[in-house]
Amino acid sequence: MPENNLSTANAETIISITGMHKWFGDFHVLKDIDLEVKQGERIVICGPSGSGKSTLIRCINRLEEHQQGTIVVDGTELTQDLKNIEIIRSEVGMVFQQFNLFPHLTVLENLTLAPIWVRKTPKAEAEEMAMQYLERVKIPEQSKKYPGQLSGGQQQRVAIARSLCMNPRIMLFDEPTSALDPEMIKEVLDVMIELAESGMTMLVVTHEMGFATAVAHRVIFMDGGEIIEANDPDNFFNNPQNDRTKLFLSQILQH
Amino acid sequence: MPNPREGACWAFILGSFEFFVYGWYPDTEKWRVNLSFILLIFAIVGVLKETLPGKKYWLWFAAAFPFIAAWLLLGGLGLQPVETSKLGGILLTIIIGVTGISFSLPIGIVLALGRRSNMPALKTVCVLFIEFIRGVPLITLLFVASTMLTYFLPPGSTFDLLMRVLIMVTLFSSAYIAEVVRGGLQGLPPGQYEAADSLGLTYWKAHRLIILPQALKISIPGIVNTFIGLFKDTTLVLIIGMMDIVGLGRARLNDPYWLGLAGELYLFIAIFFFICCFSMSRYSINLENKLSTGRRD
Numbered sequence: 001m002p003e004n005n006l007s008t009a010n011a012e013t014i015i016s017i018t019g020m021h022k023w024f025g026d027f028h029v030l031k032d033i034d035l036e037v038k039q040g041e042r043i044v045i046c047g048p049s050g051s052g053k054s055t056l057i058r059c060i061n062r063l064e065e066h067q068q069g070t071i072v073v074d075g076t077e078l079t080q081d082l083k084n085i086e087i088i089r090s091e092v093g094m095v096f097q098q099f100n101l102f103p104h105l106t107v108l109e110n111l112t113l114a115p116i117w118v119r120k121t122p123k124a125e126a127e128e129m130a131m132q133y134l135e136r137v138k139i140p141e142q143s144k145k146y147p148g149q150l151s152g153g154q155q156q157r158v159a160i161a162r163s164l165c166m167n168p169r170i171m172l173f174d175e176p177t178s179a180l181d182p183e184m185i186k187e188v189l190d191v192m193i194e195l196a197e198s199g200m201t202m203l204v205v206t207h208e209m210g211f212a213t214a215v216a217h218r219v220i221f222m223d224g225g226e227i228i229e230a231n232d233p234d235n236f237f238n239n240p241q242n243d244r245t246k247l248f249l250s251q252i253l254q255h
Numbered sequence: 256m257p258n259p260r261e262g263a264c265w266a267f268i269l270g271s272f273e274f275f276v277y278g279w280y281p282d283t284e285k286w287r288v289n290l291s292f293i294l295l296i297f298a299i300v301g302v303l304k305e306t307l308p309g310k311k312y313w314l315w316f317a318a319a320f321p322f323i324a325a326w327l328l329l330g331g332l333g334l335q336p337v338e339t340s341k342l343g344g345i346l347l348t349i350i351i352g353v354t355g356i357s358f359s360l361p362i363g364i365v366l367a368l369g370r371r372s373n374m375p376a377l378k379t380v381c382v383l384f385i386e387f388i389r390g391v392p393l394i395t396l397l398f399v400a401s402t403m404l405t406y407f408l409p410p411g412s413t414f415d416l417l418m419r420v421l422i423m424v425t426l427f428s429s430a431y432i433a434e435v436v437r438g439g440l441q442g443l444p445p446g447q448y449e450a451a452d453s454l455g456l457t458y459w460k461a462h463r464l465i466i467l468p469q470a471l472k473i474s475i476p477g478i479v480n481t482f483i484g485l486f487k488d489t490t491l492v493l494i495i496g497m498m499d500i501v502g503l504g505r506a507r508l509n510d511p512y513w514l515g516l517a518g519e520l521y522l523f524i525a526i527f528f529f530i531c532c533f534s535m536s537r538y539s540i541n542l543e544n545k546l547s548t549g550r551r552d
Binding site for chain 2 (some may be wrong): 098
């Protein structure tokens with residue numbers, strides 16, 4: 001288990017979101033979001049569906065465009081400037097609910113593609129690194145297979161390894177276990193816990209409250225496009241302040 | 256029934272075979288046609304066979320082939336020039352078919368990407384082009400090529416009829432290819448674009464490495480269908496006076512010596528087209544099987 005009370009207070013700020021708004025057409029999906037993330041900090045974001053939590057982390061690597069406010073990632077501000085967007089995307093890894101592996105490429109090719117084409121890493125070196133990450137997510141023997149031949153849990157671990165191959169400074173997880181059968185959730189969470197222990201900055205949208213308790217420095221509760229409450233896991237679960245947080249926790253912790 | 260025949264007269268086909276293949280190509284220069292056919296076979300194998308030593312060079316050769324063939328067939332640069340009006344028969348059919356197929360795929364892909372672009376001007380141009388070309392019969396485009404284009408060209412300029420026809424056939428087919436490819440692009444889950452974006456791939460790299468390989472794979476049946484249609488539609492050039500295999504055959508039927516042998520002629524032409532189109536169809540099925548990467552469920 002990683003140190004929960006690890007102090008990140010002195011660490012440098014790696015993501016800084018101020019006064020950020022986003023609309024989908026007329027729908028105001030994110031309202032006045034302010035969020036500072038320190039280097040090495042692990043944040044779990046939860047909330048009812050439609051609360052804007054996925055949209056929030058998708059704004060951080062510009063899969064969604066915000067309309068107001070600023071987002072600064074690792075010293076680079078997200079604007080229309082494509083160059084900035086590419087820099088930020090190569091520093092920020094993302095893991096999706098539906099894995100989104102490239103089905104026409106083998107597992108190894110999935111992992112080496114971005115290092116070779118974005119980072120210009122020589123092929124042999126990229127493959128060596130890819131195999132190291134496959135060892136780390138415990139499926140090196142699957143490297144020659146295609147994603148369609150793997151189980152959901154294996155695919156998600158490949159997806160995590162694929163992001164790690166870019167040596168990102170930040171990892172975003174968008175409901176990484178929601179599309180998995182129950183018996184596969186643990187193998188993915190184990191990989192994520194191991195990653196947390198290595199000191200990676202992580203923003204995780206998930207309903208896995210056990211994971212939040214175990215690894216998060218901060219748990220953020222969102223509802224209706226706003227950050228309602230943010231606290232360390234201990235206080236968040238045992239002493240929630242806001243009524244909406246209490247209601248949400250009572251609903252998900254009931255069973 | 257006046258004088259029913261006992262059986263087919265294949266001497267007609269055999270005797271005219273050389274004429275059907277080469278048209279009026281000068282006898283002493285026929286080796287250039289033969290060489291072009293052989294190079295064509297190499298180019299096709301180079302493109303279609305996945306595992307070849309030095310695959311990259313085969314592809315370069317295939318890309319250069321249309322220009323090499325144009326030089327071989329039309330002459331110039333040390334070869335005796337041959338006018339395009341001497342081209343005919345199977346040679347002409349294959350020239351139009353191969354040119355249309357090899358140029359309409361890349362143009363069609365670019366049009367499909369343009370139609371999905373976020374840039375309004377580019378998108379409008381592509382939509383207008385595709386919708387206009389698809390809304391007009393090929394015949395009218397061919398008539399435009401044969402007659403009207405000369406009105407728009409500076410007086411006295413000669414712009415070869417074959418060249419005009421090739422451009423029209425290619426544009427016609429690329430509009431259809433564009434729509435087939437667009438269907439393939441839309442068939443991809445949005446997650447594929449997002450995954451490519453999140454890894455920091457640029458638009459062109461994402462399309463080249465992730466999006467197009469998958470979209471084209473989905474589009475194979477539609478693309479091959481369009482190619483087969485295009486290949487058979489080459490016979491329409493007969494109407495503007497170009498002598499493809501059908502045109503030559505009909506001309507020869509008027510020869511008093513070969514009167515009344517239409518059955519043999521059309522059977523021969525049908526077999527020729529069937530072999531070409533059926534091969535394309537079989538290859539596409541073969542390719543689809545090879546590209547399927549398996550599903551666990």
